[in-house]
Amino acid sequence: MTTMPDDPTARATREAVRRFNEAFDRHDADGVMLAMTEDCVFENTCPPPDGERYLGQEAVRGFWVRFFESSPDARFSTEEMFAAGDRCVVRWRYDWVGKDGTPGHIRGVDIFRVRDGKVAEKLAYVKG
Numbered sequence: 001m002t003t004m005p006d007d008p009t010a011r012a013t014r015e016a017v018r019r020f021n022e023a024f025d026r027h028d029a030d031g032v033m034l035a036m037t038e039d040c041v042f043e044n045t046c047p048p049p050d051g052e053r054y055l056g057q058e059a060v061r062g063f064w065v066r067f068f069e070s071s072p073d074a075r076f077s078t079e080e081m082f083a084a085g086d087r088c089v090v091r092w093r094y095d096w097v098g099k100d101g102t103p104g105h106i107r108g109v110d111i112f113r114v115r116d117g118k119v120a121e122k123l124a125y126v127k128g
Contacts, residue, residue: 007085009085009086010083010084012117013088013112013114014088016117017081017088017090019035020032020035020112020119021078024076025075025076027068029061029068033057036120036122037115037118038056039120040055040057040060040120040121040122041054041055041120041121041122042054042060042123043123044124045124045125045126074095074096075096076093076094078090079091079093079107086113086115087113088111089109090109090110091108092108092109092110093105093107094107106126107126108124108125108126109124110122110124111125
């Protein structure tokens, strides 16, 4: 994990994203939503080219519940993380096993915006 020179805002931003990622790694939709603001925004990587945008706790939570149920073995690995002010960038790798047992992966980047100690915005982008 890469970090930039520390300042209190960047430190708090990284901490908020860390809490989000820990809940995400547990496939804990309730924990993810506790880490997000009431007016949260999530932009998914699909469908191309722009992805789908979800607004607010209900819509975002619905996406996470469906995602975790459809991908119980999926895992994200953080390759790099850095924050500046209320923004945080996480470069990641997403690994899964297909229904036929074949492993797969993609790599991408999330851009987070944090407000009042919670994730207010998560914009996701993938390679390919």
